Amino acid sequence: MPVPHPNGEYAITTMYSVPDDAWYLELDLVAKQRNLVTAIVPDEDPAREPTVCFNPRGEHLDVPYEVMRWFMDQVEEEIRNSRAWMRLRPELVEVIHQLRQEHLGAIGDDDFPQVLAEVSAAVPEADLPAVLAAAFGRKPDGTTVDHTPAIRPADDQAAGT
Template sequence: MPTPHPEGDYAITTTYSVPDDAWYLELDEMSGNRTLVTAIVPDEDPARQPIVCYDPVSGHARVPYAVMRWFMDHVDAEVRAGRAWMELRPDLVAVIHRLRQEHLGVIGDDDVPPVLAEVRAEVPEEDLAAVMEAAFGRGPDGAIL
């Protein structure tokens, strides 16, 4: 479902590409029914950086500053939400990346105790909450956040 701009002439369509392990945010012009700008936000690989692409097929398009700012605010929020864990210490990023790859970002309730024990063996207690949340969206008590 697209997110319409308050003035209604533009919208943002957000999709996830499993093969790319990335979120795609597209700024669409509603009247011309065309995509003007696409932001790609990888959320699995710390080495890949977010990028913004302009559609060469659409040609030159005039986008009001307020609309572009609104779009980039959405992109910024997606970068912060999907990549915040990549700003942690490098040792924690490595643990989180491995856990996300190994468990595909999801663990069931029955898997929490053994995974929690594994994480406790690798990271200091004060970092446990950040690692569990980034890797699985769960707290150290196993609760889904």
């Protein structure tokens, strides 16, 4: 369902593309049912960066600054939500990426104890909650995480702050 801008003339539609492993946010001009800008936010591969694309076949339209700022704020929030785990230390990012690829981001209750044991052997205990939340949306006790865990950038973690 599109999220309308407060002026009602623009809206953002968000959708997930499974083949691209990415979130797509589209800024549309509502009256003309026309896509103006698309932001692509990959959420599986840390090597892929988010991008913004303008419709090359469309006529030139002036988009008010406040609308573009609103759109980019929504894109920034999606990046923060989808890619927070990528700001962990590089060795943890690699473990999470491998787990997400191997298990496609989900794991059954029956398989969780085995995977928990493997992950516990591979990462420090203090990092276990962040790794499990990012890889499977779970806590070490197996329950689901209801939100993205607080993840500090790798520089802050290395400094111990």
